[in-house]
Amino acid sequence: MSDFYDYFKENMEGLGLPAPRSLFGSVQMAVANASIILSQIDKFGKAVTIGELIGAGTRLEGLGIIAACSASFYVGAVIGSIAVATGRSLASGTSMADILHTANRYNLNRPWLIQSLRRWPGICDHKTAARKTYRFQTIYT
Numbered sequence: 001m002s003d004f005y006d007y008f009k010e011n012m013e014g015l016g017l018p019a020p021r022s023l024f025g026s027v028q029m030a031v032a033n034a035s036i037i038l039s040q041i042d043k044f045g046k047a048v049t050i051g052e053l054i055g056a057g058t059r060l061e062g063l064g065i066i067a068a069c070s071a072s073f074y075v076g077a078v079i080g081s082i083a084v085a086t087g088r089s090l091a092s093g094t095s096m097a098d099i100l101h102t103a104n105r106y107n108l109n110r111p112w113l114i115q116s117l118r119r120w121p122g123i124c125d126h127k128t129a130a131r132k133t134y135r136f137q138t139i140y141t
Contacts, residue, residue, distance in 0.1 A: 003088070004030075005021060006085075007081075008030060008081045011077075011080070011084045012077060014122075015077050015132060017069075017074065017077055018062065018063060018065050019081070023060065023062055023063075027082065027085070027086060030078065030082050030085075031108065033060070033078070034075055034078045034082065035106075037060070037071055037074065038110060040056060041071050041110070049067060049071060050063050050064075050067050050068075050071050053071055054067065073120065076120065077120075077123045079103050080123035081123075082102055082108075083101075086098075096117065099117060100114070
C-alpha cells in the first residue's frame with residue numbers, strides 16, 4: 001500500500017483537515033494514532049476537542065491547527081480516510097460498509113461512529129458538496 005498516505009492525505013485535505021505524515025504516514029501509524037484519539041475520547045467524552053487532547057499530553061501536536069475541532073469528528077474523518085485510502089490502494093473505492101469493516105478490523109469502532117458518519121457523509125464521499133465546511137460545523141459539537 002505504497003499509495004496509502006497519498007490517498008489518506010487527499011481525503012483529509014478534501015475535508016479541510018490536516019493529516020501530518022508524522023502521524024498518518026502508513027496504515028499502521030494511522031490506526032495507532034486513531035486508537036490514541038479514541039482512547040482519549042473514551043476517557044474524556046465525545047465532546048472533547050483536539051486542543052484539549054493536545055493539552056492532555058498526547059502526541060498529537062501536529063493537529064494544533066484544528067484545536068477547536070471536535071475530536072470525535074476528527075477521528076471519524078481519520079477512520080473514514082483510512083478506509084478510503086485502503087480501499088483505493090487495494091481496489092478502487094470505498095463504501096460505508098468498507099469503513100465500518102475497517103473500523104471493526106482495527107478495533108476503532110465506537111457506538112457513536114455510525115451516527116457521525118451519517119451526520120457527515122462527506123467524510124468518506126468526495127462528491128459531497130461543501131465537505132470542507134464540515135470542520136467548521138463540528139466545533140464543539
